[in-house]
Amino acid sequence: GVLVREAAARRACRRAAAATLQKYTRGMLCRRLYGKMRRARRADACATLVQTLVRGFICRALFGDKLRIRQFEAGVVPNVVTIQKFFRRCLAQKRHKFMVKQWANAKLIQGIWRVYHSKFLVELKRNQQEKFVRHQAAKKIQALMRLWLLRQHLREKKMQRHSDILFAARKINTSWRSYKKRLATVETTHRLATERRRLAIRTLARARETLAEKLRVNRDQVDSEKASLEWTARRMRELRIFDREAARSIPKIVLKTELLGEMDVREGWKTALQNESQKITNQRSMAWEELRCCRVHVARVKKNIHRLQREQEELFARMDAGDAKIHEISVRARRAELRRAADARDAARSRKIRAEVVRWKVTGGDGSR
Structure with missing residues (x-):
């Protein structure tokens, strides 16, 4: 299309140049011809004026009155007409020669122009044929190129579509795997949470059993300490009773010793009573020592009982905390379930x-597709 428009523009330019040249040539010839004709008319007018002036001068010089002038004029008119005819014939012959020469020049110019124009037309036709051939070749090349570009575009579009399909498939696979992974993660998380809760409950149950065992041991220790305390209290009562009895028996022994006679002294009753008194005194001292030991033991046992009771309270508190924790974990597990x-x-x-929405979209809700 561009080549055709360029060729048309060149042809229009050449036609405009040829028309301008013809117009200029014809105008130049016409101006020359009209100039000659104007000059001829001007010369004819000048000759007529000169003839009239000469004739009037001659008439005035030769004849003084008007009658003679009229007569002269009547006699010399044929001579003036003859002179005018001669001048006019000369001017016509000269004008004819000029016109013949001008027409010969015009024919020469026209012949040269026609030869140039015919050559120009032949060259233009050959150029047009070459341009037409080039245009047809360009059209064929453009058609082949457009076909190749179309194939490339279709191939790229097909590849893009294939790439889009692969991307969509990859996206779907990724989404499905992510969904399955999330489900597995949720299941695993739920299972792990359940296992952690069960493990925590088992751990707390074992800890509670341990605390219960410690509590039983503590209770046994408290019972043993209380039994020891009771035995010590009985022993202390016995020692106090023995001390009171010993304290009452020593004055009696002293009184008996004082009431003994010489015969009893010789028989050894005094020594026996003194030994008895010494024995009771020693036993009383031993009872006092044992009583002090019992008091120390009672204080230590009470301290141990108090400590064991505190430990028992701590064990009860820990067992209550474990039971509360087990209850909380059980409540959480129930809520999670x-x-x-x-x-x-x-x-x-x-x-x-x-599924129902899809069924309504596909079938219209009434089962008809």
């Missing part, structure tokens, strides 16, 4: 709703 069941129920309901 309820929440998981509610989520599963909601997911099933959502799937059912989506």
Whole structure:
């Protein structure tokens, strides 16, 4: 299309140049011809004026009155007409020669122009044919190039579509794997949480059993300490009773010793009573020592009982805390199970709703497609 427009523009330029040249040539010839004709008319007018002036001068010089002038004029008119005819014939011959020469020049110019124009037309036709051939070749090349570009575009579009399909498939696979992974993660998390809760409950149960065992041991220790305390209290009562009896028996022995006679002294009753008194005194001292030891033992046992009671209270507190923890974990597990069941129920309901919506979109709701 561009080549055709350029060729048309060149042809229009050449036609305009040829028309301008012809117009200029014809104008030049016409100006020359009209100039000669104007000059001829001007010369004819000048000759007529000169003839009239000469004739009037001659008439005035030769004849003084008007009658003679009229007569002269009547006699010399044929001579003036003859002179005018001669001058006019000369001017016509000269004008004819000039016109013949001008027409010969015009024919020469026209012949040269026609030869040039015919050559120009032949060259233009050959150029047009070459341009037409080039235009046809360019059209064929453009058609082949457009076909190749179209094939490239279709191939790229097909590759792009294939790439889009692969991307969509990869996206779907990734989403599905992520969904399965999330489900597995949720299941694993739920299972791990359940296992952690069970492990925590078992650990707390074992800890509670340990605390219960410690509590039983503590209670046994408290019972043994209380039994020891009771035995020590009985022993202290016995020692106090023995001390009171010993304190009452020593004055009696002293009184008996004082009441002994010489015969009794010789027989050894005094020594026996003194030994008895010494024995009772020693036993009383030993009872006092044992009583002090019992008091120390009682204080230590009471201290141990108080410590064991504190430990027992701590064990009870720890057991209560463990029971509260077990109850809290059980409540959390129950809530998690309820929440998981509610989520599963909601997911099933959502799937059912989506399936129903798809069925209505596909079948229109009445079963007709």
